[in-house]
Amino acid sequence: MKVIITENYNEMSKAAADLIAEEMNKKPNMVLGLATGSTPVGTYENLIKYNKENKVDFSQITTFNLDEYCGLNKENEQSYWYFMHDNLFNHVNINHNNINMLDGTNPDAEKECTSYDEKIEKAGGIDLQVLGMGHNGHIAFNEPCDYYSKGAHKVELQESTINANKRFFEDISQVPRASYTMGIGNIMHAKKVVMLVSGAEKAETVAKAFNGAIVPQVPASVLQLHNDFVLIMDKDAASKFSK
Numbered sequence: 001m002k003v004i005i006t007e008n009y010n011e012m013s014k015a016a017a018d019l020i021a022e023e024m025n026k027k028p029n030m031v032l033g034l035a036t037g038s039t040p041v042g043t044y045e046n047l048i049k050y051n052k053e054n055k056v057d058f059s060q061i062t063t064f065n066l067d068e069y070c071g072l073n074k075e076n077e078q079s080y081w082y083f084m085h086d087n088l089f090n091h092v093n094i095n096h097n098n099i100n101m102l103d104g105t106n107p108d109a110e111k112e113c114t115s116y117d118e119k120i121e122k123a124g125g126i127d128l129q130v131l132g133m134g135h136n137g138h139i140a141f142n143e144p145c146d147y148y149s150k151g152a153h154k155v156e157l158q159e160s161t162i163n164a165n166k167r168f169f170e171d172i173s174q175v176p177r178a179s180y181t182m183g184i185g186n187i188m189h190a191k192k193v194v195m196l197v198s199g200a201e202k203a204e205t206v207a208k209a210f211n212g213a214i215v216p217q218v219p220a221s222v223l224q225l226h227n228d229f230v231l232i233m234d235k236d237a238a239s240k241f242s243k
């Protein structure tokens with residue numbers, strides 16, 4: 001595990017974008033796993049800038065997003081489909097046929113998730129997976145529980161996650177109660193994983209996840225077992241972490 005601690009959010013975002021750009025330049029047709037949420041927004045802004053400056057090329061890149069809310073269609077501004085287009089895809093030269101996201105409107109969870117796993121496999125697996133981390137240590141929407149999940153699956157969101165995500169909705173009743181998500185297995189099979197964490201309110205969870213025991217009750221802790229894992233965080237998030 002490699003740890004990079006930056007002064008603030010902007011530096012974290014630049015460090016992450018630089019790492020992603022370097023990997024994209026090494027393998028222009030790479031398979032890139034992407035996350036939503038507020039943490040990677042600055043990273044995506046930097047990647048958009050690099051793309052406009054011709055420092056990075058998305059034309060042959062294939063993407064797979066981690067997760068999507070159940071029941072929200074693409075036009076819904078709170079859907080992750082909308083978020084990714086608004087914050088990245090609509091501003092770079094990506095081939096839109098190469099964008100893959102779970103379809104939260106498909107009522108057949110089994111079919112949707114199995115076909116997502118198959119698409120990832122067919123693409124040759126994920127070369128670089130970008131991750132954020134929830135306040136309770138969740139990665140993608142793998143909430144704290146008693147086991148690690150393998151492939152994509154449907155999850156019921158925990159109260160703390162619903163509360164954390166209500167800021168994006170008009171009121172809490174509108175936050176979807178379930179989502180489709182990649183499993184821990186999908187994430188652990190990525191060749192390289194980069195996680196971004198920002199802010200003092202996640203410092204406790206960072207320490208638990210990366211100084212503590214590897215347990216599914218703190219899902220992110222499993223990344224300690226990944227052999228090419230880079231944790232990039234600002235100094236507030238790192239304030240309770242010991243190197």
Ligand code: F6R
Nearest residue numbers: 035036037038039132133134140
């Ligand atoms: C998003 C995702 C989530 C977020 C996590 C942190 O695709 O998979 O695990 O990374 O909830 O969210 P923010 O960055 O908003 O704190």
